[in-house]
Amino acid sequence: MRIGLLGFGVVGKGLYDLTQSREDMQVAKVLCLEDITLPDAQVTHDFNDILRDETIDTVVEAMGGLHPAYEFVRAAMEAGKNIVTSNKALVNAYYDDLIPLAQEKGLLFRCTAAVGGGICWLSELERARRAQEITGVWGIMNGTCNYILDNMTRNGLGYGEALKQAQALGYAEADPTADVEGFDTWNKCIISANVAFGVSLEKDGVPVSGISRIAAEDVENFKAHGYVCKLIATGKKLEKGISAYVQPTLFPQGALEAAVPMNYNLISLEGSASGRQSLYGQGAGRYPTAYNVLQDCVDELAGRGFYGPCGEKTAVCNEEKLCYYIRGNADAWLESNKAEAWGNAVVTGPVAVAEAHAWLQNHPEAFLAAIAK
Numbered sequence: 001m002r003i004g005l006l007g008f009g010v011v012g013k014g015l016y017d018l019t020q021s022r023e024d025m026q027v028a029k030v031l032c033l034e035d036i037t038l039p040d041a042q043v044t045h046d047f048n049d050i051l052r053d054e055t056i057d058t059v060v061e062a063m064g065g066l067h068p069a070y071e072f073v074r075a076a077m078e079a080g081k082n083i084v085t086s087n088k089a090l091v092n093a094y095y096d097d098l099i100p101l102a103q104e105k106g107l108l109f110r111c112t113a114a115v116g117g118g119i120c121w122l123s124e125l126e127r128a129r130r131a132q133e134i135t136g137v138w139g140i141m142n143g144t145c146n147y148i149l150d151n152m153t154r155n156g157l158g159y160g161e162a163l164k165q166a167q168a169l170g171y172a173e174a175d176p177t178a179d180v181e182g183f184d185t186w187n188k189c190i191i192s193a194n195v196a197f198g199v200s201l202e203k204d205g206v207p208v209s210g211i212s213r214i215a216a217e218d219v220e221n222f223k224a225h226g227y228v229c230k231l232i233a234t235g236k237k238l239e240k241g242i243s244a245y246v247q248p249t250l251f252p253q254g255a256l257e258a259a260v261p262m263n264y265n266l267i268s269l270e271g272s273a274s275g276r277q278s279l280y281g282q283g284a285g286r287y288p289t290a291y292n293v294l295q296d297c298v299d300e301l302a303g304r305g306f307y308g309p310c311g312e313k314t315a316v317c318n319e320e321k322l323c324y325y326i327r328g329n330a331d332a333w334l335e336s337n338k339a340e341a342w343g344n345a346v347v348t349g350p351v352a353v354a355e356a357h358a359w360l361q362n363h364p365e366a367f368l369a370a371i372a373k
C-alpha cells in the first residue's frame with residue numbers, strides 16, 4: 001500500500017511513525033502546510049501531487065474540518081483511491097455522499113478512529129452486526145467531557161475550573177465548544193447508529209445537549225442521591241423506530257459508566273445474541289488514534305471496506321420516555337411534569353426525549369440530565 005497522507009498533526013504524524021517499521025505499507029507523500037522534510041516521504045503543499053500520483057492507492061485523511069477535507073477525499077475517490085479517515089465531522093456530514101460513492105466505485109472506505117479514537121469500536125460493531133441484530137449502542141464518546149465531569153465529581157471543582165485544568169493538560173482545546181456542547185459526541189452518535197442499524201439517520205432529528213451549564217451544585221445533588229453524571233450518546237432500535245440523542249445522563253454509582261475515569265471512553269452495544277458488550281480505552285491521543293488508522297489500512301490491504309451498507313434515509317423517533325433532572329426556571333411544563341424536588345432542581349416523571357429537548361431549546365439557561373434506565 002502506498003499512502004498519500006493528508007495532514008501531519010497529532011494523528012498524521014502518529015500514522016507516519018507507526019508505518020516506519022512495516023513492509024506492507026509506506027507513506028509515500030505527505031500534504032501539510034508547514035515546511036518540513038522527511039527522510040522517506042515527499043512533502044508537498046499541493047494536493048494535486050497526491051491526486052495525480054498513480055502509484056498512490058490509498059489516501060489517509062488526517063487534516064480534520066470539512067473543507068477542503070471533503071473536496072480532497074471526494075477527488076481522491078473519483079480518481080479511484082481508497083480512503084482511510086479519522087474525521088468524524090466529515091464522515092457524518094457527507095455520509096450519504098461518500099459511503100454510496102465508495103460502494104458504487106468498489107472502493108474501500110474506513111473511519112474507525114473517527115468514533116472512539118483508539119478504541120476499535122466501529123470495526124467491532126461491523127463484526128457484531130453481521131452475526132446478530134443490534135438493538136442499542138451507547139456510551140461515553142468524548143474524553144474532554146469525561147475529564148471535566150470526572151474532575152468535578154472527584155474533586156468538587158466548578159465547571160470553569162475543571163475546564164481550565166482540562167485545557168492546561170491538553171485534553172480540551174482553547175475553543176472547547178465542539179466538545180462541551182456535545183457536537184463531537186453528536187457526530188459519533190449518528191455514525192454509530194447508522195452503522196449499527198444499517199440506516200442513514202436524518203441528522204436534524206437527533207437532539208444534543210452538552211455539559212457547559214452543569215454547576216458544582218448539580219454534582220453535589222447527584223452525589224447526595226447516589227448518581228454520577230456522564231455525557232452519553234445513545235442510539236436504540238425500538239418498536240416505533242430508531243431513537244438517537246446526546247445528553248448528560250445520571251448513572252447509579254455502581255454502574256460501569258459511573259466508574260470511567262479521566263479522559264477515557266466506554267462504548268457499548270446490545271446485541272440479540274451477545275447481549276451487552278463494552279469497549280473501554282483511550283478515545284484520543286497520537287498513538288491510540290493512529291493505531292486505529294493503521295488497523296484500517298491493514299483491513300483495506302485485506303480488502304475490507306465500509307462496515308455495512310449505507311442504509312435508507314431514516315427519520316428519528318424520540319418518543320422514548322425518560323425521567324429528567326432539570327435545574328432552570330420553573331414553568332408550567334416543568335411544574336406539571338415534576339415528580340420530585342432535588343434541592344433547587346426538579347426530577348420529572350417519564351417524559352419523551354423529544355419533548356424534554358424541545359423544552360430545553362426554549363430554556364437555554366437550564367441544565368438537564370436524563371436518569372439512565
Ligand SMILES: NC(=O)c1ccc[n+]([C@@H]2O[C@H](COP(=O)([O-])OP(=O)(O)OC[C@H]3O[C@@H](n4cnc5c(N)ncnc54)[C@H](OP(=O)(O)O)[C@@H]3O)[C@@H](O)[C@H]2O)c1
Pocket residue numbers: 006007008009010011012031032033034062063064065068086087088089113114116117283284285286289
Ligand atoms: N487528536 C486526536 O486524538 C484525534 C482522535 C480521533 C480523531 N481525530 C480526528 O483526526 C483528525 C486530525 O486531528 P489532529 O488532532 O491530528 O489534528 P491536528 O493536530 O490539528 O493536525 C491536522 C493537520 O492537518 C494540517 N492541515 C490542515 N488543513 C490543511 C490543508 N488545507 N492542507 C494541508 N494540511 C492541512 C495541519 O497543518 P497545520 O498544523 O500547519 O495547520 C495539521 O498538520 C480530525 O478530524 C480529528 O477530529 C483526532
